[in-house]
Amino acid sequence: MTHPSTTGPAPVLALRDVSKSFGAVRALRDVSLELFPGEVHALAGENGAGKSTLIKTLAGVHRPDSGQVLLDGAPVAFHGPGDARDAGIAVIYQEPTLFPDLSIAENIFMGRRPRRSLGRIDHKATHAATLALMRRLDVQLDPDRPARGLSIADQQIVEIAKALSFDARVLIMDEPTAALTGSEVARLFNVVRTLREQGAAVLFISHRLEEIFQICERVTTLRDGAWIASEPLAGMTEDDLVRRMVGRDLDELYPKQDVVPGEVALSVRRLTREGVFTDVSFEVRRGEIVGLAGLVGAGRTEVARAVFGVDRWDAGEVSVGGKALVNGAPSTAMAAGLALVPEDRRAQGLVMDMSIERNIGLTGLRTTVKAGLMDRGAERSRSLDWAVKLQVKYARIADAVSTLSGGNQQKVVLAKWLATRPDVLIVDEPTRGIDVGTKAEVHRLLSELAADGVAVLMISSDLPEVLGMADRVLVMHEGRLTAEIPRSEATEETVMAAATGRAAA
Amino acid sequence: MTVTTPEQAPVAEVPKEGATRLVDRVFKMRELAILIVFLVMIAVTQAGNSEFLTEQGIKDLLLNATILVLVAVGQSLVVITRNVDLSVGSTLGITAFAAGTYLQGGGDPVVAVVLAVLLGVGFGLLNGLLVSLGQVPALVVTLGTLYIIRGIDSIWVGSRQITAADLPDGFVDFGSGGVSAVPYLALIALAVLVATAYYLKHYGSGRELYALGSNPEAARLAGIPVRKRILAAYTFCGAVTGLAGAMYLARFGNVDSGTGSGYELTVVSAVVVGGVVFTGGSGSVYGAALGAMLLTSINSVLPALGVSSVWVLAINGILLILAIAVDRIVALRVASALKKRNARHA
Numbered sequence: 001m002t003h004p005s006t007t008g009p010a011p012v013l014a015l016r017d018v019s020k021s022f023g024a025v026r027a028l029r030d031v032s033l034e035l036f037p038g039e040v041h042a043l044a045g046e047n048g049a050g051k052s053t054l055i056k057t058l059a060g061v062h063r064p065d066s067g068q069v070l071l072d073g074a075p076v077a078f079h080g081p082g083d084a085r086d087a088g089i090a091v092i093y094q095e096p097t098l099f100p101d102l103s104i105a106e107n108i109f110m111g112r113r114p115r116r117s118l119g120r121i122d123h124k125a126t127h128a129a130t131l132a133l134m135r136r137l138d139v140q141l142d143p144d145r146p147a148r149g150l151s152i153a154d155q156q157i158v159e160i161a162k163a164l165s166f167d168a169r170v171l172i173m174d175e176p177t178a179a180l181t182g183s184e185v186a187r188l189f190n191v192v193r194t195l196r197e198q199g200a201a202v203l204f205i206s207h208r209l210e211e212i213f214q215i216c217e218r219v220t221t222l223r224d225g226a227w228i229a230s231e232p233l234a235g236m237t238e239d240d241l242v243r244r245m246v247g248r249d250l251d252e253l254y255p256k257q258d259v260v261p262g263e264v265a266l267s268v269r270r271l272t273r274e275g276v277f278t279d280v281s282f283e284v285r286r287g288e289i290v291g292l293a294g295l296v297g298a299g300r301t302e303v304a305r306a307v308f309g310v311d312r313w314d315a316g317e318v319s320v321g322g323k324a325l326v327n328g329a330p331s332t333a334m335a336a337g338l339a340l341v342p343e344d345r346r347a348q349g350l351v352m353d354m355s356i357e358r359n360i361g362l363t364g365l366r367t368t369v370k371a372g373l374m375d376r377g378a379e380r381s382r383s384l385d386w387a388v389k390l391q392v393k394y395a396r397i398a399d400a401v402s403t404l405s406g407g408n409q410q411k412v413v414l415a416k417w418l419a420t421r422p423d424v425l426i427v428d429e430p431t432r433g434i435d436v437g438t439k440a441e442v443h444r445l446l447s448e449l450a451a452d453g454v455a456v457l458m459i460s461s462d463l464p465e466v467l468g469m470a471d472r473v474l475v476m477h478e479g480r481l482t483a484e485i486p487r488s489e490a491t492e493e494t495v496m497a498a499a500t501g502r503a504a505a
Numbered sequence: 506m507t508v509t510t511p512e513q514a515p516v517a518e519v520p521k522e523g524a525t526r527l528v529d530r531v532f533k534m535r536e537l538a539i540l541i542v543f544l545v546m547i548a549v550t551q552a553g554n555s556e557f558l559t560e561q562g563i564k565d566l567l568l569n570a571t572i573l574v575l576v577a578v579g580q581s582l583v584v585i586t587r588n589v590d591l592s593v594g595s596t597l598g599i600t601a602f603a604a605g606t607y608l609q610g611g612g613d614p615v616v617a618v619v620l621a622v623l624l625g626v627g628f629g630l631l632n633g634l635l636v637s638l639g640q641v642p643a644l645v646v647t648l649g650t651l652y653i654i655r656g657i658d659s660i661w662v663g664s665r666q667i668t669a670a671d672l673p674d675g676f677v678d679f680g681s682g683g684v685s686a687v688p689y690l691a692l693i694a695l696a697v698l699v700a701t702a703y704y705l706k707h708y709g710s711g712r713e714l715y716a717l718g719s720n721p722e723a724a725r726l727a728g729i730p731v732r733k734r735i736l737a738a739y740t741f742c743g744a745v746t747g748l749a750g751a752m753y754l755a756r757f758g759n760v761d762s763g764t765g766s767g768y769e770l771t772v773v774s775a776v777v778v779g780g781v782v783f784t785g786g787s788g789s790v791y792g793a794a795l796g797a798m799l800l801t802s803i804n805s806v807l808p809a810l811g812v813s814s815v816w817v818l819a820i821n822g823i824l825l826i827l828a829i830a831v832d833r834i835v836a837l838r839v840a841s842a843l844k845k846r847n848a849r850h851a
Contacts, residue, residue: 061726082728097723099716101786110716110727113709120707149840275841 010073011036012201013058013089013170018067020053025405027053030067031227033220035170035201040192042212042233043205044245045222051205052094054222055174059091060084082111090163094174096155098147105130105143108162133161138187152297153180160191171195172203177211178296181500189215207463208496209238223247254468255444257451261471262286265455266424268307271316276302277479284424284455289446291470292459294499298476300459301343304426308340309333320424337423341413341430349413352402356394357383359401360416386415390445407438414445425449428459443469463492477501535780539795543802550806557809563686566802568756571694573797575749577775578701579742581793584776586738587718587785588636588643593746594768595654596628600750601760602658605667614676621751622744628654629743633736651769662762669758680755690752697745702790714738718785774821775800778828799824
């Protein structure tokens with residue numbers, strides 16, 4: 001079965017045998033998908049399975065290397081996002097794409113504003129139309145307010161209003177619920193149901209499986225860029241879906257070793273950064289992997305940055321191995337044995353144009369020194385040593401890191417920080433956007449480090465990863481630590497409840 | 506699962522309105538603040554020297570500001586898109602000389618102005634193409650064209666010089682003439698200013714310039730023709746700089762190969778002092794014009810107060826840094842105010 005079955009009405013939008021590569025990475029391989037009017041279709045797959053690339057192909061951002069995009073059964077070539085939009089395709093991306101300096105009304109109607117004479121924008125009509133959309137979505141947002149400073153949920157609302165504003169025939173939503181609370185999700189689903197009844201085709205992506213079963217009729221599964229199945233959800237169980245997505249047993253992906261925690265390595269007490277996070281206290285012991293879960297924007301990364309000293313804190317204290325750290329001084333944090341693998345490896349973790357050797361060497365600039373000058377030989381052997389240990393796949397160690405795949409880049413960042421032989425390792429989204437194989441390797445590595453007595457604090461939005469790897473799970477919600485859940489009690493439900501503030505007890 | 510969340514309905518309206526008004530006020534204040542500084546400075550000078558605001562005094566003040574206002578308006582459009590055009594000084598010099606050479610040969614003044622504008626359009630297109638297609642930082646590209654255009658100018662002009670005596674009397678008279686205290690040139694600059702401001706506010710493509718400066722990636726995803734818009738902004742900047750070149754010729758009547766050297770930095774200062782944010786997406790041409798007025802009138806104010814004009818540059822620098830510092834503080838205040846309101850009413 002290479003093509004999904006074609007019964008009932010003709011698909012509005014379809015992909016046929018589409019492939020797309022970025023350099024050496026094959027993001028999509030012969031993927032087919034059909035979206036029917038009046039149907040909500042789920043797209044399932046792990047991070048890095050190719051979902052985002054598929055969406056961007058439908059949205060006209062990427063053009064397929066081979067295969068076709070079919071609109072109403074006829075092949076089309078979108079030359080840009082504008083073409084796809086004009087064809088009635090609305091996309092809500094995972095990261096809101098708003099213009100912070102412009103008003104909400106302008107954000108919604110950018111490029112398609114009501115006009116009056118001489119082609120001028122009709123500001124009044126824009127304002128009124130925005131108010132009408134807000135009423136339809138049952139929210140109170142001032143159309144003239146700039147988008148800067150909106151909460152993530154409100155930004156998402158603006159994105160949804162944008163999609164509604166041009167009565168899209170196809171609505172594509174990439175994890176629209178990730179940052180929403182329960183009632184906001186319910187409201188969104190009402191809108192989706194209304195659109196479906198009006199005959200729109202909806203493509204829905206969510207990592208919350210229960211949502212897929214709640215609102216979708218059919219599901220297409222991707223794994224490592226390849227099409228796995230397109231089938232009705234009726235009669236399927238969540239386990240069936242997970243098996244298709246992962247293609248292997250979860251135990252293998254999360255090789256967690258049991259350890260007996262040692263003494264406290266990292267202690268954070270009543271840490272507060274005004275307006276960002278408040279009164280955060282926790283401890284991480286040697287040998288432990290502590291997961292830090294929460295929605296995007298809950299303040300997890302900010303806590304990690306403050307602990308490491310990149311940002312200053314306003315109150316509280318941090319100590320490593322019993323010794324208090326200086327506020328806002330990463331170099332003393334490093335000297336005390338702390339390492340931070342940042343969330344955005346391209347912007348914060350690596351110097352993309354520099355070689356693998358030099359990137360790993362960056363953390364050793366003060367130690368691999370001879371008579372005040374860099375000891376290139378020592379730097380090279382130190383870097384080689386760690387690149388080999390972490391099984392980084394490269395042609396030459398002098399190659400720029402930008403030539404590596406995402407997973408191998410992540411290994412270089414890890415190598416860079418492991419080379420400092422830290423006592424406490426903070427990893428922020430360690431496996432975001434890397435393939436399943438490398439993901440399992442990173443997990444194995446973290447597990448081994450913990451077994452060797454390193455205290456690991458792992459920030460992750462990937463819930464199965466948190467559940468599979470962490471000895472304890474800390475959950476943040478809107479800048480506060482709302483729960484601490486031991487491994488035995490941590491489930492998707494308990495963690496999500498705390499992360500969305502439903503069980504803030 | 507058919508919930509219609511009525512519990513949210515009556516809560517948020519009032520405070521969000523408040524937040525909007527706060528932001529509005531701050532942005533309006535930004536231009537208002539420059540206007541007030543400007544007026545206070547003029548008033549103080551007038552108080553210290555009653556000869557300052559004579560008809561001729563006002564006329565000189567406006568004439569001095571006119572050319573900078575014009576180029577600052579063009580530059581604003583480019584800066585709003587998160588780019589910069591450093592070649593405006595060179596463009597001003599070469600277009601002024603081109604118009605002068607044509608007039609020297611007995612040409613028609615109107616054609617001379619058109620010629621200068623077209624030459625400016627050409628250089629604007631060149632900059633726009635290099636920036637939008639080359640995907641190279643605008644700072645570097647236009648630094649390159651700054652030198653290239655100046656180089657061409659030097660080769661072409663050599664040690665020649667155009668003086669007012671070489672130009673038709675009507676052209677030179679127009680350059681210094683006006684309706685009582687208001688010079689004709691200032692009226693032209695005002696017309697360009699008002700038209701540009703109107704375009705930016707009321708036309709889709711104008712708002713798209715702000716959009717793509719505010720978030721380039723989102724602009725691409727929203728289907729905005731990013732390259733076309735950047736090209737248009739540079740072309741417009743080139744065109745008004747060409748117009749400014751012709752006006753420079755009419756005003757001073759004196760052009761050589763060094764005309765306009767270093768002018769780009771004055772223009773960028775005026776734009777930034779006027780509140781056009783260097784990282785794009787925000788600011789207005791009215792602000793930029795006020796910034797230009799403020800910077801040029803310091804040149805007249807100091808001598809009128811008996812202060813040596815060697816202070817002018819230092820004071821311009823202080824104004825620039827003050828403007829950026831104030832912008833930064835205001836931005837932080839507004840951000841935290843909005844955040845707090847959100848937190849309270851979430």
